Amino acid sequence: MKEPLGMTGLVLNEPLLWEKGKRGRSGFSLPRRDVAPSPLDAGLTGEGPDFPDLSEVDVVRHYTRLSTWNFGVDTGMYPLGSCTMKYNPKTNERQASLPGLAGAHPLLPTNLQQGALKLISELEQYLAEITGMDAVTLQPAAGAQGELTGMLLMHAYHQSKGSPRSKIIVPDTAHGTNPASAALCKYRPVPVKSNEQGILTVDAVLEVMDDDTAGIMVTNPNTLGLFEENIKEIAEVVHSKGGLVYGDGANMNAVMGIVRMGDIGVDVMHLNLHKTFSTPHGGGGPGSGPVCVKSHLEPFLPVPRVIKKKDQYILSDDLPDSIGKLHAFYGNFGVMVKSYNYIRSMGPEDLKKASQLAVLNANYVKEMLCGVLHLAYDRPCMHECVFSDRFQKEQKITTLEMAKRLMDYGFHPPTIYFPLVVNGAIMIEPTETESKENIDEFIDAVKSIVNEAKEAPELVREAPKKCKAKRMDETAAARRPCLAG
Numbered sequence: 217m218k219e220p221l222g223m224t225g226l227v228l229n230e231p232l233l234w235e236k237g238k239r240g241r242s243g244f245s246l247p248r249r250d251v252a253p254s255p256l257d258a259g260l261t262g263e264g265p266d267f268p269d270l271s272e273v274d275v276v277r278h279y280t281r282l283s284t285w286n287f288g289v290d291t292g293m294y295p296l297g298s299c300t301m302k303y304n305p306k307t308n309e310r311q312a313s314l315p316g317l318a319g320a321h322p323l324l325p326t327n328l329q330q331g332a333l334k335l336i337s338e339l340e341q342y343l344a345e346i347t348g349m350d351a352v353t354l355q356p357a358a359g360a361q362g363e364l365t366g367m368l369l370m371h372a373y374h375q376s377k378g379s380p381r382s383k384i385i386v387p388d389t390a391h392g393t394n395p396a397s398a399a400l401c402k403y404r405p406v407p408v409k410s411n412e413q414g415i416l417t418v419d420a421v422l423e424v425m426d427d428d429t430a431g432i433m434v435t436n437p438n439t440l441g442l443f444e445e446n447i448k449e450i451a452e453v454v455h456s457k458g459g460l461v462y463g464d465g466a467n468m469n470a471v472m473g474i475v476r477m478g479d480i481g482v483d484v485m486h487l488n489l490h491k492t493f494s495t496p497h498g499g500g501g502p503g504s505g506p507v508c509v510k511s512h513l514e515p516f517l518p519v520p521r522v523i524k525k526k527d528q529y530i531l532s533d534d535l536p537d538s539i540g541k542l543h544a545f546y547g548n549f550g551v552m553v554k555s556y557n558y559i560r561s562m563g564p565e566d567l568k569k570a571s572q573l574a575v576l577n578a579n580y581v582k583e584m585l586c587g588v589l590h591l592a593y594d595r596p597c598m599h600e601c602v603f604s605d606r607f608q609k610e611q612k613i614t615t616l617e618m619a620k621r622l623m624d625y626g627f628h629p630p631t632i633y634f635p636l637v638v639n640g641a642i643m644i645e646p647t648e649t650e651s652k653e654n655i656d657e658f659i660d661a662v663k664s665i666v667n668e669a670k671e672a673p674e675l676v677r678e679a680p681k682k683c684k685a686k687r688m689d690e691t692a693a694a695r696r697p698c699l700a701g
């Protein structure tokens with residue numbers, strides 16, 4: 217295979233700024249002043265904070281070098297399953313940084329906020345249309361906070377009917393945050409197993425659904441990258457016992473313009489704007505996890521809500537049954553601007569095409585690597601496909617080692633050891649924004665690593681060799697974090 221994409225040339229070392237500093241160095245030079253010293257100067261010349269003295273070029277090189285140690289979707293393919301690390305068009309950033317939007321203060325009087333409120337209101341309508349739901353809140357700042365919001369809404373709904381109920385059904389293919397969000401709301405998650413096809417069956421749900429169960433949380437497509445084909449019948453079972461269906465829609469990237477969750481029995485769901493609707497993410501945000509509901513849950517939505525009253529958009533707190541507030545002001549507005557721009561610039565046809573391409577790319581990876589790696593469920597997938605290290609057991613090569621070796625080939629590793637239902641899982645999500653050439657390079661890299669596992673296993677076992685940092689001691693990193701650098 218040809219030269220790998222990863223770093224092969226200059227890898228720059230860089231000490232801490234404190235180690236680089238030299239007394240008396242300065243980032244600027246100004247003519248000697250011709251006015252008397254002011255009392256304020258005392259703070260500057262006396263015992264100030266212990267900052268190193270540096271020249272401008274020291275500082276510029278420092279940060280530029282550090283930036284070359286980073287890896288992001290702007291540097292290469294990032295096939296991290298479940299996370300949808302797709303490329304985000306730069307125009308979205310540009311619109312979000314327009315001064316009128318970036319500089320808008322949330323405490324401005326309403327008449328000076330009309331543009332921002334209109335944008336929020338229209339984005340809510342687009343998301344309602346895409347999901348087939350009736351009302352939306354953009355307040356939650358992440359998918360997991362959206363789930364918590366959804367659980368609070370379910371709790372409030374059941375409470376209004378006389379009893380909050382105590383349990384939630386959570387399939388083994390749900391995202392890990394699902395049972396955690398249910399538990400935060402004091403619900404007891406009741407696990408159900410998926411079948412040998414990797415999806416939920418009506419019978420499995422029938423067995424556990426009862427009058428004390430508030431509902432079910434279904435990740436769809438699930439974390440095996442498979443569509444829950446029985447969702448409609450499952451929703452009927454849950455509804456017949458008075459329960460509600462929560463849809464984890466973080467994987468909407470697979471089904472935009474193709475499936476509307478509101479049409480197949482979902483009562484409440486969240487989206488991840490930072491995954492599907494184009495906001496760079498990873499490393500802590502900001503994100504946005506809107507919650508979309510059917511009309512029977514609308515009275516409980518968080519306040520404030522953006523409503524239109526006599527041609528004016530206003531933020532209304534007038535919602536007596538609301539679960540309250542979840543985020544300061546109205547959530548992460550910058551992310552909303554990017555998503556609004558993404559949706560408007562794509563239009564319905566291209567949103568659908570993005571999902572079709574995401575699914576096509578994942579199925580291409582699945583077909584090309586099937587037999588090279590063990591495929592956990594051999595059936596058409598949605599936006600991601602899940603393999604395991606079963607075929608490499610003979611050489612005692614593990615998923616972790618193959619993932620580390622991928623870095624030597626210039627790729628961010630895929631998600632590993634998740635979902636838990638697959639031993640040694642390798643979960644690959646190429647996304648729609650990778651070209652066939654890029655995906656082929658990734659496939660070649662995986663094939664080459666699988667060959668190395670047979671012929672020169674130490675290369676895989678000792679990987680990464682070419683990276684700045686080699687194999688990390690992950691236990692020490694978690695137990696004794698060094699926060700000083």
Ligand SMILES: *Cc1c(COP(=O)(O)O)cnc(C)c1O
Nearest residue numbers: 298358359360391393435464466
């Ligand atoms: C990413 C993800 C979440 C959690 O979203 P955050 O924004 O990281 O909190 C929940 N469910 C699924 C299926 C996801 O992929």
